[in-house]
Amino acid sequence: MNDFKERLFKGIFTAAACVSILAVVVICVFLFAKGLPAIMEIGPAEFLGGKEWRPSNEIFGIFPMIIGSLYVTAGALLLGVPVAILTAVFLSRFCSERIYRIMKPAVNLMAGIPSVVYGFFGLVVIVPFIRDNIGGRGASVLAASVLLGIMILPTIIGVAESALKAVPESYYEGALALGATHERSVFTTVLPAAKSGIFAGIVLGVGRAVGETMAVMMVAGNQPVIPAKLTSGVRTLTTNIVLEMGYATDLHREALIATAVVLFIFILIINITFSIIKRRAKL
Numbered sequence: 001m002n003d004f005k006e007r008l009f010k011g012i013f014t015a016a017a018c019v020s021i022l023a024v025v026v027i028c029v030f031l032f033a034k035g036l037p038a039i040m041e042i043g044p045a046e047f048l049g050g051k052e053w054r055p056s057n058e059i060f061g062i063f064p065m066i067i068g069s070l071y072v073t074a075g076a077l078l079l080g081v082p083v084a085i086l087t088a089v090f091l092s093r094f095c096s097e098r099i100y101r102i103m104k105p106a107v108n109l110m111a112g113i114p115s116v117v118y119g120f121f122g123l124v125v126i127v128p129f130i131r132d133n134i135g136g137r138g139a140s141v142l143a144a145s146v147l148l149g150i151m152i153l154p155t156i157i158g159v160a161e162s163a164l165k166a167v168p169e170s171y172y173e174g175a176l177a178l179g180a181t182h183e184r185s186v187f188t189t190v191l192p193a194a195k196s197g198i199f200a201g202i203v204l205g206v207g208r209a210v211g212e213t214m215a216v217m218m219v220a221g222n223q224p225v226i227p228a229k230l231t232s233g234v235r236t237l238t239t240n241i242v243l244e245m246g247y248a249t250d251l252h253r254e255a256l257i258a259t260a261v262v263l264f265i266f267i268l269i270i271n272i273t274f275s276i277i278k279r280r281a282k283l
Helices: 002-042 044-049 063-094 097-112 115-133 141-151 153-166 169-177 182-193 195-211 214-219 237-245 250-282
Strands: none
Touching: 002 044, 002 250, 044 063, 044 250, 063 097, 063 141, 063 153, 063 182, 063 195, 063 237, 063 250, 097 153, 115 141, 115 214, 141 153, 141 195, 141 214, 153 195, 169 182, 182 195, 195 250, 214 237, 237 250
């Protein structure tokens, strides 16, 4: 009877894993089957390197959107990662039990807030602040970076905190025994020991930043041009798809699916790059 139960649950788990893999394969097949013909028809150089996006004239260049996605993602990481890591360190090593009972649910609540709510906050708070105090129209690369930096916080904090708590306590106690202070023990012993887990959290944060659509669309300005400065408007790959897919037809629709292919490859390259960096760091 026990053998039967083990085989049954093994089959269920295997089937669930296969469904997940099959879903990814189906998505890949659909994207590449619909997107690659459009890229070949437009021309890979014109599609990837073109600086103009004018569907009415059948001009489909997504280079400004690629640059926009890079700028916004990089800005979100620069603003969000240091705050997230320091918050995780505070929650795991410095926070009192009383404060932890308040901060931890607050961080978890951030993860559950819908993207449109973040976007509305950015639209009524961040955009006017940038317009009144920094310059430009407000909706810009900077606004999108700040908003995404806030949105990736709960993802990175949650993973980084778990990684820090998983470090054996003997590492910390050994540093104290050698005469290190509490702060030095944490930052020179515990934090480096948890770098793999923290790195995984950063990768998840990058995925959240790259794939975010609704919030970015509300604060980025959505201009399909290469931004000249931080206060310039920008359009990302995801927002380009959402803005025009509702009315796109024929080659225009296929070009948007091809944009999704580029986005998929973009995320794949980022994950592979982070994996290589992580592997070299272990060596």
